[in-house]
Amino acid sequence: MSKKNETKDPVIEKIEQLTPADLEKILQVFKEKIDHRYAAYFNSCVHCGLCADSCHYYLTHEDLQSMPAYKLNLMMSVFKGVAASPAHKTGKNTGEKEKISFYRRFLSGIKEKYSRWVGAEKLDKEMVKEWVDSLFGRCSMCGRCSINCSIGLNIPYLIRAARGALTAVGIVPPGLQSTVDTAMEKGNNMGIAKEDWVETAEWIEEELQDDIENPAAKLPLDKKGAKYFYTINPREAMFFPLSISAVGKIFFAAGEDWTFSSDNYDVTNYGLYNGDDYAAGTMSDRLVQSMQKLGCNTLVLAECGHGFNSNRWEAPEWLSKEYGFDVKSILEIVAGFIREGRIKLDPSKNTEPVTLHDPCNLVRMGGIIEEQRFILKHAVSDFTEMTPNRQKNFCCGGGGGQLSMTRFSRRRLKAGKIKADQIQKTAAKIVATPCHNCIDQLMELNKHYQLGVRIKTVCEIAADALVL
Amino acid sequence: MPFVEFNGKKLEVNEEGFLADPAEWNKEVAEFFAKKEEGIENLSEDHWAVINYIREFYLEKETAPMVRKIVKTTGFKLKYIYELFPSGPAKGAAKIAGLPKPDGCV
Numbered sequence: 265m266s267k268k269n270e271t272k273d274p275v276i277e278k279i280e281q282l283t284p285a286d287l288e289k290i291l292q293v294f295k296e297k298i299d300h301r302y303a304a305y306f307n308s309c310v311h312c313g314l315c316a317d318s319c320h321y322y323l324t325h326e327d328l329q330s331m332p333a334y335k336l337n338l339m340m341s342v343f344k345g346v347a348a349s350p351a352h353k354t355g356k357n358t359g360e361k362e363k364i365s366f367y368r369r370f371l372s373g374i375k376e377k378y379s380r381w382v383g384a385e386k387l388d389k390e391m392v393k394e395w396v397d398s399l400f401g402r403c404s405m406c407g408r409c410s411i412n413c414s415i416g417l418n419i420p421y422l423i424r425a426a427r428g429a430l431t432a433v434g435i436v437p438p439g440l441q442s443t444v445d446t447a448m449e450k451g452n453n454m455g456i457a458k459e460d461w462v463e464t465a466e467w468i469e470e471e472l473q474d475d476i477e478n479p480a481a482k483l484p485l486d487k488k489g490a491k492y493f494y495t496i497n498p499r500e501a502m503f504f505p506l507s508i509s510a511v512g513k514i515f516f517a518a519g520e521d522w523t524f525s526s527d528n529y530d531v532t533n534y535g536l537y538n539g540d541d542y543a544a545g546t547m548s549d550r551l552v553q554s555m556q557k558l559g560c561n562t563l564v565l566a567e568c569g570h571g572f573n574s575n576r577w578e579a580p581e582w583l584s585k586e587y588g589f590d591v592k593s594i595l596e597i598v599a600g601f602i603r604e605g606r607i608k609l610d611p612s613k614n615t616e617p618v619t620l621h622d623p624c625n626l627v628r629m630g631g632i633i634e635e636q637r638f639i640l641k642h643a644v645s646d647f648t649e650m651t652p653n654r655q656k657n658f659c660c661g662g663g664g665g666q667l668s669m670t671r672f673s674r675r676r677l678k679a680g681k682i683k684a685d686q687i688q689k690t691a692a693k694i695v696a697t698p699c700h701n702c703i704d705q706l707m708e709l710n711k712h713y714q715l716g717v718r719i720k721t722v723c724e725i726a727a728d729a730l731v732l
Numbered sequence: 733m734p735f736v737e738f739n740g741k742k743l744e745v746n747e748e749g750f751l752a753d754p755a756e757w758n759k760e761v762a763e764f765f766a767k768k769e770e771g772i773e774n775l776s777e778d779h780w781a782v783i784n785y786i787r788e789f790y791l792e793k794e795t796a797p798m799v800r801k802i803v804k805t806t807g808f809k810l811k812y813i814y815e816l817f818p819s820g821p822a823k824g825a826a827k828i829a830g831l832p833k834p835d836g837c838v
Contacts, residue, residue, distance in 0.1 A: 439833070439835070442835050443835040443836055446835045446836070453835060453836045453837070454834060454835060454836040455795065455835070456798065460798055460800070460801075463800060464798055464800040467800050467803075467804075471810070497837060498836055499836050499837045499838055501798065502796075502798050502799065502822075502834075502836070503798075503799050503820055503821045503822050503838070504799075504820065505799060505800070505810070506810070532836070532837060568837075667837060667838065668835065668836075668837075670746050670747050670748050670750075670833060671747060672747075673747045673748045674747060700837045701837045704823075704837060704838055707819065707820070707823070708823075711819065
């Protein structure tokens with residue numbers, strides 16, 4: 265066996281092999297994703313620098329490449345080159361021709377050779393390397409730069425568009441792409457076979473019945489016409505099933521009519537992170553199919569930040585269709601049970617100090633802000649907020665597909681230092697967070713920064729406080 | 733990819749400390765990873781029951797077993813598995829058993 269000291273980086277190798285046609289394709293796909301609103305964004309950055317201090321990458325690394333405005337500029341310079349290039353004078357989609365006309369007016373008359381005067385850059389292999397390093401490797405698409413931007417530029421959208429353009433020619437860090445591929449090929453992002461999920465669900469049901477000493481507690485599979493269809497993150501079934509039994513326990517206590525599906529149940533969508541709209545739409549559409557198959561009333565999304573953002577907000581856009589049913593977070597459902605008096609929680613059952621981490625995709629991007637606090641205030645006796653919190657909260661560092669991109673894992677841990685410090689300041693022993701992606705990053709931060717905490721979902725904590 | 737020093741020899745691992753080449757795994761490597769990654773000084777019989785099962789499953793199916801299968805085969809309670817491997821079955825037990833990092837939110 266040969267020693268692998270000389271192993272080449274597969275992404276760099278792929279970039280070296282890009283043909284002029286591939287580079288052209290990146291530009292074409294990128295351009296198609298940038299309509300007049302986003303083209304205007306590109307020309308709106310006033311270089312005020314407020315984004316720098318809002319970004320956990322910049323604050324922990326303090327290098328130029330981590331600054332959101334720098335990342336924006338990388339994309340903007342290429343876009344200016346595209347807009348000024350005669351090869352791109354007409355939009356390919358006839359229905360949307362002149363979609364960047366506003367911007368083109370700005371650039372009209374500028375010949376390609378003068379385009380550098382307005383900061384235009386050519387997309388060559390070196391630029392592709394920079395895109396990969398900054399746009400995949402220094403951004404968790406958390407959106408904190410956007411809410412601190414003096415003119416409100418939607419930077420995560422633009423980053424996703426650029427990632428999608430790279431993905432179109434196969435330039436994606438391997439772990440991120442394989443998570444998308446596994447989901448596309450096997451129906452869920454961990455490749456769990458149907459019979460294994462069904463067996464696991466039956467086992468969780470037995471464990472729950474033993475735990476609460478009540479054989480009436482059920483985890484109904486494929487129950488047609490149930491009010492709620494509850495999705496899961498495959499990671500729960502694979503490695504961490506206690507969060508599933510917690511939700512089962514709460515539904516049982518409330519006497520609710522709900523069901524799981526034996527297939528098409530995956531709440532995750534890494535198409536949000538590699539920017540592939542087709543893959544993203546395909547994954548979200550599976551949940552729509554399950555809703556139709558089961559005839560349920562409401563699609564209930566598990567504690568998963570990006571899964572919520574994808575399926576609640578983005579998917580109808582990806583699929584170009586209106587959903588004929590409600591889409592809710594499990595937190596909205598559980599908070600509703602408490603408000604309506606359908607479940608009773610005893611906070612004295614959870615006496616250890618608890619703090620809450622706000623997942624960016626659920627809170628800042630998703631708008632689910634108070635429900636988790638409402639639940640925790642009923643479920644624990646000692647609750648402390650981190651500072652800052654809610655929409656202003658810092659990303660844990662695990663979003664944007666970072667957990668799957670092993671090559672950037674050191675940066676990810678370093679960028680998580682802000683979160684680690686926030687947790688430490690609360691002196692909490694338990695960190696609650698309604699997102700499995702965040703849980704995994706927080707578990708790593710816990711180990712790396714020796715925080716001495718335990719990480720739990722909100723429903724796990726609520727289930728422990730249930731009075732049955 | 734980075735290397736870690738082990739018994740005077742270099743072991744290639746990925747940036748998250750997963751063994752690069754699963755064929756390089758042996759019991760000493762497992763003990764080394766257990767100490768380095770999970771802070772476990774001595775692997776008990778129960779640790780080995782889990783590690784050996786995961787290893788055998790992986791060699792046959794090229795994937796990690798679901799926690800259900802680990803519980804069923806070893807007869808341990810689920811909560812005990814997390815006590816044995818605080819980082820959980822994927823980043824704890826499977827890593828010690830020399831498996832590559834799984835796809836998904838892990």
